[in-house]
Amino acid sequence: MIRFAQVSKRYESGHDALKNVSFHLDKQEMVFLIGRSGAGKSTLLKLITRVESATRGQLIVNERNITRLTRRQVPYLRREIGVVFQDHKLLHDRTVFDNVALPLVVAGVGHRETSRRVRAALDKVDLLGKERLYPIMLSGGEQQRVGIARAVVNRPPILLADEPTGNLDPELSDEIMDIFHQFYQFGVTVLIATHEHRHIDRLNKRVLELEQGRLVRGGDEQAEP
Amino acid sequence: MSYFVRHAQVLLSSLGQLARAPGSTLMTVCAIGITLALPTLLYLLVENVENVSRNWQGRAQVSVFLKLDATTQQAQNLERELAQRAEVESSQLITAQQALEEFRAQSGFGVALDILSDNPLPASILLHLNSDYNQPSAIEGLIAEINSRPEVDLAQWDMAWIKRLHVILKLVERSVALLAVLLVLAVVIIISNTIRLAIMNRRDEIEIMKLIGATERFIRRPFLYGGVLQGLLGALCAGAIVSVCVRLLRDPIAELVMLYHGDFTTSGIDLRAFAALLVAGAALGWLAARAAVGRYLSKIEPK
Structure with a gap:
């Protein structure tokens, strides 16, 4: 459903947010993305919704290569992905x-x-x-x-969440995670960035771990380029 | 959902946006109205003056003033002779007595005239020339010939000042066109600025819309409608200003025209001109919104 192949992202400031990241998510999978703040979790999610574009590597989302997407095509990509933000972004x-x-x-x-x-x-x-x-x-x-x-x-077939429980107390936090789990059970591919390890232990799902822009757990084996 | 229903919805919501800030909408609309009213009024002025002068156009008039000591008999002979010339279509003799009566009736100097023992006014002959006889050089020739007669004091060509008037009118017309271009530019700037502010005010909303998959076209649409509506309302306002101005000026103009014995009524803004004004307003609004949207909307991207 989502496949990163040797993806790197360097910001204009020169900061390397992601370095040679490779992983894939199968259809109807629920995966946690962890790592300290600044490890590149948000950047990774932004690449999937094409808020940012990769500097190097190939990205495939919902059987579509989004590495080269025109401005006009971006809205249609975003309609296939539901995103939940830490600050809700409600009107x-x-x-x-x-x-x-x-x-x-x-x-x-x-x-x-x-x-x-x-x-x-x-x-x-x-x-x-x-x-x-x-x-x-x-x-x-x-x-x-x-x-x-x-x-x-x-x-949407894909649901992304960036620290969705960041501002909530544990009880509410669990409630929110249970909702995501339900959608996973309905067949949605769910990727949640979080720093709360409690959820990972509780729901027992696959984990991707980022450390200073490198994927140190859960990634695909790739020969170094 | 059909295309038209969706557009109607956007139109309604754009109207709602304008209604939600009645103060600033009113000010913008008034500013546009005044700016559009100015060239429209000047256009009407030129149109009206052209209407007046159209009656004189094409047919030259020659006034022949006889010497004071010329007798009525001489005047009648001269008139008969001139009337037979090919260039002259019609002629009219105004005897010294007639001239005096007319002057007395119109000038209000009747009492003063009574004091005079002699009639100070000469007899004159008014010649309307043939319409296919309007070459300035030919007319000058005729005038020179008449001027050389002993009983004639002065023959003059009344077209000269009409020619001048036309040159002046052309100048005014061009100035109006230039001014119109500048004012149209002002309207575009006014509208695109309000649209720019609207875009800035709804920055967060635009960002969120983009995040959930709204196309540029979808986001752009309400702003374009906003521009068109403002232009349209501004044009309506301009129409109102112009008709009020024309109504206020109509009576004094009628008085003035009466003094010159004209039969002329001020023409206000007619249906076609009004429609053109509305179309122009809407088009300018669209253009302005288009410019603002093109410049600022693409800069707002989710982060």
């Missing part, structure tokens, strides 16, 4: 319903279908009945669940 002047509906509106889905799917997504994160509220009226955990509902509302 605070719109209701929960409108926030979750956004990916469908953007993709031009009809009104009735949108309404149905938004309700289904909110149901999965247990927020049905709060669709008329504004994000600011919700707790941190609830806001993150809105973010998850938005990420899955158009049923």
